Amino acid sequence: MLRIVFSSVFLCLLVASAVAGDPKSVVFRDDFEKGHDRWQMLDPATWKLSTHDGNSTIEITERGSEYKPPVRSPGHVALIRDLELESCEITFRVRSTKDTGNHRDCCVFFNYQDDQHFYYVHLGAKPDPHSGQIMIVKEAPRLALTKNEKLTPWDDQWHTVRVVRDIESGKIDVYFDDMSNPHMSVTDKTFKKGQIGIGSFDDLNEFDDVVVRRL
Numbered sequence: 001m002l003r004i005v006f007s008s009v010f011l012c013l014l015v016a017s018a019v020a021g022d023p024k025s026v027v028f029r030d031d032f033e034k035g036h037d038r039w040q041m042l043d044p045a046t047w048k049l050s051t052h053d054g055n056s057t058i059e060i061t062e063r064g065s066e067y068k069p070p071v072r073s074p075g076h077v078a079l080i081r082d083l084e085l086e087s088c089e090i091t092f093r094v095r096s097t098k099d100t101g102n103h104r105d106c107c108v109f110f111n112y113q114d115d116q117h118f119y120y121v122h123l124g125a126k127p128d129p130h131s132g133q134i135m136i137v138k139e140a141p142r143l144a145l146t147k148n149e150k151l152t153p154w155d156d157q158w159h160t161v162r163v164v165r166d167i168e169s170g171k172i173d174v175y176f177d178d179m180s181n182p183h184m185s186v187t188d189k190t191f192k193k194g195q196i197g198i199g200s201f202d203d204l205n206e207f208d209d210v211v212v213r214r215l
Helices: 002-020
Strands: 026-030 039-041 047-052 055-060 076-080 088-096 107-114 117-122 134-138 158-166 171-176 184-187 195-200 205-214
Touching: 076 107, 076 205, 088 107, 088 195, 107 158, 117 171, 134 184, 195 205
Parallel strands: none
Antiparallel strands: 026 205, 039 076, 047 055, 055 205, 076 195, 088 158, 088 205, 107 117, 107 195, 117 134, 158 171, 171 184
């Protein structure tokens, strides 16, 4: 009888662990309370560490950027230093700090190999071939891999973004606030191991509570 009870408890713990996410899979976590030294900003002059009501964040401060990528792609890029992953899950909170209209956005970078080889998610307010899509940069200006038609409901509040990348299947799932139903998805196997980052094409955002898991 005791063995049955023990087995039932153990099974419940396993299920709870699976639902919550295995803490051992967390390879990076940053709430910016100790600064932003763990990040490589490609144009440091347009990023700053901010504090509001005792909480620290990082923030993009200018729409323009001195970083000029070799092919048309986002100008505001902050990459996590000394971390390269294949399959991964990236979660963070973001707040858009300026309403710039249809292309109001934030970006998530992954499998970033160099400035001409990477994927990124463009969470633009109104989708078109250059906004609100999952993009690939491969020695040419960014190209949409998706034909997303869903609006990204930006306002002045905080939102939660999650990107799940599985290199075995090639699947990329992007979530915005609703963590049960992907905002957009695509399958592509072009790039595997690379860096992870956050930023925007040319908009203003504030970021907090970044968590990266290895899958």
